[in-house]
Amino acid sequence: MNYLNMFGHKMAGSGYSEITIEANLTTSGCLKGVLNGKSYNKSLWCLKVVSEALERLLLVAYTQRDNSTNDHDSANADVLDALIKLLDEENLMAAMDDPSINQYLEEYMTFQDKVRNGETGKTAQFWMSFPDHVRCVFMLLYAVKINDFPLYHKCMGNMANLFC
Numbered sequence: 545m546n547y548l549n550m551f552g553h554k555m556a557g558s559g560y561s562e563i564t565i566e567a568n569l570t571t572s573g574c575l576k577g578v579l580n581g582k583s584y585n586k587s588l589w590c591l592k593v594v595s596e597a598l599e600r601l602l603l604v605a606y607t608q609r610d611n612s613t614n615d616h617d618s619a620n621a622d623v624l625d626a627l628i629k630l631l632d633e634e635n636l637m638a639a640m641d642d643p644s645i646n647q648y649l650e651e652y653m654t655f656q657d658k659v660r661n662g663e664t665g666k667t668a669q670f671w672m673s674f675p676d677h678v679r680c681v682f683m684l685l686y687a688v689k690i691n692d693f694p695l696y697h698k699c700m701g702n703m704a705n706l707f708c
Contacts, residue, residue, distance in 0.1 A: 574586065
């Protein structure tokens with residue numbers, strides 16, 4: 545698929561290929577297939593794993609911002625940790641009904657927007673575009689699987705800058 549090939553072109557020289565090799569996601573022999581999308585399953589796996597790692601690094605950067613931690617930050621971290629460990633509808637509803645969690649998530653989304661706008665540097669801005677594009681790719685695949693043309697159309701429109 546062309547969008548996987550475009551990821552390879554966009555990320556050329558950025559260190560993405562080194563990340564996949566160092567993380568043992570791929571070998572140097574199949575790296576070309578991963579970057580150009582010919583090795584479809586491995587390409588998607590690498591996108592998922594690297595995107596998840598970047599999201600986790602961003603969350604760590606958010607929690608360590610200004611070298612300060614608030615009491616509500618640690619309380620929110622405990623609630624979110626419990627939610628991650630035991631993901632069920634009850635814990636999710638409890639977390640979503642908590643106003644401090646909602647505030648925490650809004651602040652985190654604001655922090656993500658600051659990174660996207662380059663307030664934390666050009667490198668972070670570049671790498672922030674990676675999970676955004678990956679999310680769009682997986683939404684596109686989901687739209688195809690469930691035959692949701694409006695979602696497919698929206699995703700294709702959002703991916704236009706990947707092909708520039």
